[in-house]
Amino acid sequence: MKLFKLYLLLIRASLKSQMQYKFNFLLSTLFAAFVTIAEFLMVALVLMKFGNIKGWSLQEVAYLYGIIMISKAIYRSFASDVHHLDKYLVSGNFDSILLRPIPVLIALMSQNFRILFAELIQGTIVLVLAMKAMMESGQIDWTAIPLTIVTIGSGALILFSIGLATATVGFWTTRIEELQTMTEDAARSAAQYPLELYPKWFKGMLLTLIPVGLTNYVPALAIIRHEYGLWVIGVVPMLSVVIFLIAFAFWRFGITKYQSTGT
Structure with a gap:
């Protein structure tokens, strides 16, 4: 609890520093919203023209898109500088992170904290509209x-x-x-669509080696397509914890190999 309170305190300080530049914050939010809207509209136009992709309707694809968009926004909001770790490694500023009397990962996650409002709002709107349409058709309850x-x-x-x-x-x-680009951006973009679109080897990679398919595709098979039992929704969270523990163990090992590039 002490670490959690400290994390919240560091986040608050980070937000205050960023709000010194309100115009830049608003401009970046609007730009992000425009990019994500354009991205989904391209898919929606194709689906509206042809009706479905590999048996997946527009509402079902929107469901996949909304879930992974919100999940990504949550991750990038709470751990923005984990994604930008290389800037600390190149400059040598990771040394200052190591010197802080708190766990390294918490110190890094509290740096430059920002809520990705554009992605969160758009993902939520797309998801709500998709679920509303499926509820009205009786596909889900x-x-x-x-x-x-x-x-x-x-x-x-x-x-x-x-x-x-x-x-x-x-x-x-x-x-x-x-x-x-390969493990985060390309893999996440691929998971915005039904994995049936891809060759078996690539689909297998997105479910095991880079398991982005577990974020939305596998749960969607159970929730909206009723292809598996609801036991899937219990297994996936447990797998997510296991995946995190493996990644965290790798992180702790990686820190022992760090060599400062600063002066």
Whole structure:
């Protein structure tokens, strides 16, 4: 509890420092909203033209998109600088993180904290509209709401774990942008759509090696397509914890290999 209170205190200080530049904050939020809206509209236009993709309707694809968008926004809000660890490694500023009398990961997560309002709001709107349409058609009922909330929480933890493991590689390579493009950006973008679209080997990779498929696709099969029992919603959160523990163990090992690049 002491560490949690300290984390909240550091977040508050980070937010205060960022709000010194309110115009920049508003501009970046609007720009992010425009990018994510354009991204989903491209998919929606295709689906409106052809009706479905591999048997997945527009509402079902929107459900996948909304979940992973909200999960990503939660992860990036609470652990923004985990994703940007390389800037600390290149400059040598990671040394100052190590010197703080608190766990290194908490110190890093409290740096430059910002809530991604644009992604959160858009993801929520898309998800709510998709679920509303499916409820009206009788595809799902109100029980899908709490199950979806659990799915979002476990999805955020999985994305955070993937980001943490990717960042840890930086202790050996220093630069991690190219690796992040593959493990975070490209993999997450692929998981916005039904995994049936991809070859079996790639689908398997998105469910095991880079398990972004567990954030939305696997739970969606149980919640909205009723292809598996609801036991899936109990298994996925447990797997997310296991994935996090593996990533955290890798992180702790990676810190022991850190060599300062500063002066």
